Amino acid sequence: MATLAKPTDLEQRLGVTFKDPQLLQNALVHSSYVNENPHAAPESNERLEFLGDAVLGLVVADELYAAYPDDDEGRLTELRAHLVRRDTLAQAAGRMRLGEELLLGHGEDEGGGRSRPTNLSHVYEAVVGAVFLDQGLEPARKFVLDSLEDELAEVRDRGSPLDPKSRLQELCQARFQSTPLYQLVETEGPDHSRSFTVEAIVNGQQLGTGSGPSKQQAEKRAAREALRELESQ
Incomplete structure (x- = not known):
């Protein structure tokens, strides 16, 4: 598999230094790359994305539960949905320039895959999963809260997003x-x-x-x- 050109630069943008850099590498492999390079990359980032989605949901739910003790389940659900939706995660991935690091198949790359919101949100979740596997829940929690700092601040400043x-x-x-x-x-x-x-x-x-x-x-x-x-x- 091709390796990151400057993995330490990416780690600096993420604010995380990996004990096992291969986990970060795996988080960047889109399924289209695997389809075109099955021997170089036998597995895409989809399993890490699955894990990261669960970790992300837990971290955001815990943060909202503590921050809004007077809000009911319905309001907390709306806030969480706003914070973990595709476009929010794609914005966070964009700030860290994760699209630049994605390993994509030729067609997906030529078709604008590096800026596609779905790809960006998925790679963000995969990175969360990689951080969790590499370092545990607390570092993963810190990564999520730091990377979504702008969105969390917006919720605090403006209150609940649109219903x-x-x-x-x-x-x-x-x-x-x-x-x-x-x-x-x-x-x-x-x-x-x-x-x-x-x-x-x-x-x-x-x-x-x-x-x-x-x-x-x-x-x-x-x-x-x-x-x-x-x-x-």
């Missing part, structure tokens, strides 16, 4: 020049204990389903699910 319905509407207007629709598909239970189920329709497709004790709660949960689907694309 899921507002965020979904902004995203739909930007991508599709349309607004999402919410369709009530089921109502269950007696009058004093109703449960509503709503689907979020985006660009003619059902992308989210949510249930709750009110139509508003069900719509927010459907919007949150639709956001996760859109932001993963």
